[in-house]
Amino acid sequence: MKIGIRIPSLTKRIAARTSWKRIVRQNLGLKAPRGWGWLTNPRKAAYNRIYNRTTIDLFQLGRHSRKSGCLVMLALLGVLAALAVFAAVK
Numbered sequence: 001m002k003i004g005i006r007i008p009s010l011t012k013r014i015a016a017r018t019s020w021k022r023i024v025r026q027n028l029g030l031k032a033p034r035g036w037g038w039l040t041n042p043r044k045a046a047y048n049r050i051y052n053r054t055t056i057d058l059f060q061l062g063r064h065s066r067k068s069g070c071l072v073m074l075a076l077l078g079v080l081a082a083l084a085v086f087a088a089v090k
Contacts, residue, residue: 004075006055 016022025031037045056075 001050003054004078005058008058
């Protein structure tokens, strides 16, 4: 399980929006209402709940409240440390 900042992927973002499964589900109306993930796939819903609470979206760093400011700072320090190590290896 990942903890910290989620790294965005343009290819995954495009693939999620253009998959044939999504198109079929949207057009036929085979969607469950919001919050029903526990009924349709409890294992995936539990994983997603933990993942979304332990990671931070890179594009929403500034939107977090002051309470999570410490977590944001730790995540940023981790990214900076990783960049420093990466630069030192090159």
